[in-house]
Amino acid sequence: DKKNQQKLIIRLxxxxxxxxxxxxxxxxxxxxxxxxxxxxxxxxxxxxxxxxPDVIFEIDLNLTLTYVNSIAFDKFGYTKEDLRAGLKITQIVDPESLEEVSKNIKLLLKGRDTLPHKYLLVKKDGSKFYAMVHSKPILKNEQIIGIRGTITDINNLVLAEKELKESEEKFRTIAEQSLMGICIIQDFEIKYLNHQMAEIYGYPIDEVKRWKPKEF
Structure with a gap:
């Protein structure tokens, strides 16, 4: 029956x-x-x-500094404009340390870990200071894209060590020329004695240094 027919319209x-x-x-x-x-x-x-309190830095594969924290500007004397203009990490390294820095950068960019190193660094005004630098590769999608590190000023420590060494050398020079017997005992061990003291005891210096407290 046409009256009862229904139409089904499908729209795709x-x-x-x-x-x-x-x-x-x-x-x-x-x-x-x-x-x-x-x-x-x-x-x-x-x-x-x-x-x-330490300098934080980042460099890219071209050794250009891409980031430093605020203390870096105070420490090295550079400005944000200097950083934006393109500042190479090698510009803050003294020639004395440049070869070692270059060697360690190559190792880091190959994915090798390196121990903290002492370098002589240079400020913008040309003044220098010793620093301990810790560095690690920066990874992105498992690819090395640069290096991130910290710089700790150890200049006072290095200078103090140098002064101590110079003082010890002066003491040894004076002690060796002295006509008196001189001996230094520390922690119940003989740390030093001059030739005059060895002659007084009648034993070689190396043998006297091995003596125990009672033997001395």
Whole structure:
């Protein structure tokens, strides 16, 4: 019966493009979330770096400084404009330490760990100071993209060690020329005696140094 006939209309629509767009939007959203987390992490890192008493630095594969904390500007005398203009890490290294710095940078960029090293560094005004530098490779997607490190000023310590060494050398020179017997005992061990003291005891210096407290 035509009166009782019902019509069924089926409308087909290609939504594959929409699905592709939804997938892309989802991927973009996930990427943005990932970047936001990285930015938050990076911000926290930079905020913490500003609180440290030591210099924090980062260099890229061209050895150009890409980041330093605020104390670095005070320590080396450079400005943010100098950093933006392109400042090489080699510009703050004295020629005395440049060869060792270059060697360790090559090792780090190959993924090798290096021990902290003492270097002689140079400020913008030409003045120099000794520093202990700790460095590690910067990784991104399992690829080395640069180096991050800390610089600790140890100039006073190095100068004190030099003065102590010079003082010891002067003492030894005077002691060896003295007509008196001179002996230094520390922690119940003979640390030093001059030739005059050895002659007084009648034994070689090396043998006297091996004596125990009772034997002495």
């Amino acid at each position: 629509r290609d939504i594959s493009k929409i699905k592709e767009l939804e997938i892309k939007l989802e991927e973009t959203e996930n990427y943005i979330k990932k970047i936001s987390k990285l930015e938050d992490s990076e911000k926290k890192y930079r905020d913490n770096a500003e609180l440290l």
